[in-house]
Amino acid sequence: MFEHVLSVMIFLPIVAGLVLLLTPAGKGIARLTGGVISFAGLVLGIDIFFKFKNQGPLQFVENIPMIPSLGINYSLGIDGISLFILLAGAVLLPMVYLLFTTKSKGYYANLLIVQGAMAGAVCAADMILFYVFWEVMLLPVFFMLGLWGGESRIPATIKITIYTIAGSLLMLLGIIYTGVSYHAQFGEWSFNIVQMTQLQMAGPVAVLAFFGFMIAFAIKIPLFPFHTWLPDAYTEAPTATTFVLSAIMAKIGVYAVIRLVVPIFDGEFARYALLLAYSGVIGMMYCGITAIAQKDFKRMFAFSSASHMGVIALGVFCMNLQALTGSVFQIVAHATSTGVLFLFAGILEDRVKTRKIADLGGIAYTAPVFALFFAIAMLASVGLPGTSGFIGEFLIILGAIKFNVLIGVLAGTTLIIGVCYMLWMFQRVFFEKTKPASEGFKDLTLTEGLTFLPVILLIIFMGLYPQPFLEKIEPAAQLHLAAADAGKTIALADNTHALVQGSTVETQK
Amino acid sequence: MEHNVTFLGYIPILPLIGAAVLGLLHVGTCTRKPIHEKIYGVFACIGPLLSFVLALRVFFTLKGMPEEARYLTQEAFTWFQVGDLNISMGFLADPLSSLMLLFVTLIGSLIHIYSIGYMSGDKNFGKFFAYLNLFLGSMLVLVLGDSPVVMFVGWEGVGLCSYLLISFYCEDTDNVLAGNKAFIVNRIGDLGFVLGMGFLFWAIGAQGFDFMSLKANAHVLAPGVALTVCLLLFVGATGKSAQIPLYVWLPDAMAGPTPVSALIHAATMVTAGVYMVARFSFIYAHVPLAGEIVAWVGILTALLAAIFGMFQDDIKKVLAYSTVSQLGYMFAGVGVAAYSAGIFHVFTHAFFKALLFLGAGAVIYAMHHEQNIWKMGGLKKKMPKTYITMLIGALALAGCPPFAGFFSKDEILFSALATGHYGIWIVGVLVAGMTAYYTFRMIFVVFHGEPRDQEAYDHAHEAPAVMTVPLIILAVGALCAGFLNLPAIFGGHQQVSHWLAPSLTEHHPHASLFVEIIAIGASVLAFVIGIRAAYKRFGAGAEEPQFQGFAKFAYHKFYVDELYDAVFVQPYKRIGDAIRKTIEPSVTDGPVTLAAKVYMIAGAAFKVFQVGYVRVYALYMIIGLSVMSLLLSQSLN
């Protein structure tokens, strides 16, 4: 059982979701099922966290041949980087089932499917398998956004779907090209991510393939200027979908850059790192500045999220240990803080029936618990020391200064830009005079409060004692940077070894 | 001697626990039946008082150590470690931080007690004390942090509390805006701090990023890097300590309750920048150019704020500008490498400025929240205790010998003169005169003459004991603190300077007796001229003046706020609006919508063929088949 724990994490939700779709279950049963399954995911995730060893190579490896003639395998495995994205999903998703009760059966089924698919994309150690999960991930979002979204959901749905699929197709070309190159260089077919790192990529086609990958991920993250689908989609999507998109799916984009682009296209990556870093920094400033002008709080959070993703992506492009580790840590920190903020935005919208900041005011007087939790999440999002947001941002800025001084200084402005729009919003929503729409605003119920409490505590815990997380991330980050360096094969020998061992275990059975 | 101790951590943690307890109590009860104020008051004062006791213990432990090895450390746990970067949650108590600890916890405790009286009846009583405890905890982290990063935790923490407390009366938009301004301006400074830490780390941080390792490795810093680090850190200091160009937030910060102005915006938080520069004296001492810049920025801020202070009509604004001005002195002190003089001024200033603010609070309390000095007058008969204590504070601020402010300010001016910074000295003496003028302008207008608002005067009364007792204790401090660092010329031994010596990298300037006498004489002369000018104009009672020309310009603070608004704030908002309205839809999203449009046009073009009649589709099919068979037959031939 235990050696298949990753498969269980992937397929338990997917199968449950499909079964729900096929049975005439009511929405109550659907919600219960979803809650139980995602809670099981949480338990498994915690189990994985404690069994995870602080080493670089992949762990919990599974390897089953799928199309042996083309070297396509069902291979899974996680390292310190994927572990935390997997955990972010496992920890955060159960909250959705506890908080929102009004949606129908299909909605919960789709949520389950997207949970499984995201776990799959994070755990996949084979490029084709990764691609499959990557695409499956989008489908439930399409349905959730298109069927249960806000008023102008249809254009938003079309935009996100076509935009991301266009990117994915470029990535598919890139995957095929790398597979073919592997065949040309080593005489056998393989799409294994670890073996791929031995590839020597050069020439104009490699650059094209590199950009194929990069554009696909840049759209998903999203990096400036590929972010334009985001405000519409985040604003129109139902809360849980926005939550999934911002808290986890966007991070899978960053993760994919670390996992697929950094080790394989090391040369191209190093060459274009400065360009990409500028894209991250400019995106951070651009989205942060426009966030202050938004009239709709959900849209403001959308731009805020995009702004932070720019910083996180920057951490990857800086190519040094502090920045990369900080980036992975910030992925988790941002998932908790911004994810929770989007959930709060959903609660706010449910209660006041409006998304206009100007219609609100004085919520803090009648809802102190809500205001307190909101403030903590907000402070984490602006990177206040003592909350999870600080560690990651600090490490990224530190790394950015080493990478390029100008980039470092520009990245530092996130400290100012973030605080500007957040305080401006907080003032108008929580302070000042109470407006009619927010009059008698109800505080969090006991269930809601207890749902948020663990995450709020996690935000503070991660800020005060991040070491248990960092020591799991660092070896994997080191390995990736070593792989990106010129003499990369040696460091990766272990990694390949782990996968090969995994496969022999499987074949003996 | 054992340097590792376990009680350092408790000093900041006790108030922080208090903050958590009070905050939870308040959040849990504020929408229902509130808890009795006494419970909050007791809980609120436990933490600061215990911290004060521990601070005394630290002080005496250090005193029992040999002079060159006076430090205590505590490493609680590894905070984060990535590659070479190794930050532990550690605390360091050396003479410098122990001095800060003593007065921060002492004045903090006194202001907590005072606030019980001042805030009574407020419906957010519990929230106030939760914030105040949180502030004290953060401030103690700032003081005790053993590395720049831990210091930064406190640094940002006090900034947060400052924001929360300025916007304490948050139903009023102006107060919240003042809070936002404080936080954002502080954040601009914090950017400098973070970048400075970054450069410092990549230069010498790999061998350890705590103050002791940094001090040991500081000599390998390249001059250019050292200058960059110094200036960036100083940007952080200008934000927190309200210096040019980031001083604008402090006068607005007076929107908060008066005890907050006393504790945070006068006595403790705003001096953090000076403390930080003194902490990094091992770098600043080797970069004279950076010191020069710090000193000039400081003294020019002192001058500017003194000019503004002479024309204000809000009692708290007068004190706020005097705070900015005194902070300028402190920076002038640390800038000319007289770190102990700067820190000593921090120490004395904490007493007399807290005293003045609390006295002003008592006046405002008595006048039912009236802050305009032109509505007061003749209050000395009604509030004798407040009058006498405030007079002591004012004399100390104005630099009257032998009050505390005289010795510390004189020490700074003397150091400037002795190290050859004549420009700084001349401006400093000028500012000393202006300080005496505006301080006594305030005292005369508020306490002397005839009542200007008879009804308010009739209702005015002396504050309760819970407020006057802290005033009296602080007055004793303002009276005596100066003697702790009595220079040799008055037969003293400069105990504070000697106490601080192991923590600071400074060389005491040696100057002749003649120079020393000139420095003292000039200060006293400036004080006398200033106080005389004030007495002439306001001593017998005066009416509210109508400002003309330069005075009007100064009354409006040289329109700096308006300038910043026009140059930074409005363009920022406008850029945001422009992006939202035009750039985002047309430029950034342009290619995407364009692609969609091209697709739509192509679809419209092809639509023509899609007529909807089955027989036409049949015709297309036949045409297609015919063309195919023609081509096929041709290719077969």
Place this chain on the structure above:
Amino acid sequence: MIQSYLTVSVILFCLGIVGVISRRNVFTVFMSIELMLNAANLSFVALARLHESMDGHVLALMVMAVAAAEAALALAVVILLHKHKGKLDTNVFSLLKG
């Protein structure tokens, strides 16, 4: 001899095409389709005779069977269409118009 059969088959087929394209009554269109099927059948049978193979006959029978099945289905559709609109004019049924 075979040319005559094929000529007849082609003429029948063309008549069918013209019928499908030009007529608007659903039944006439349907009959024209049957005409085209039978044209094909005729050439199958003729060519089978020419090559002395049974394959053509098999195909012809096959086509007849399919045509019968198709007729059953198509007539049902026609009845539904009539119920729906009350007319059997193909111009009425233009849902696919872009």
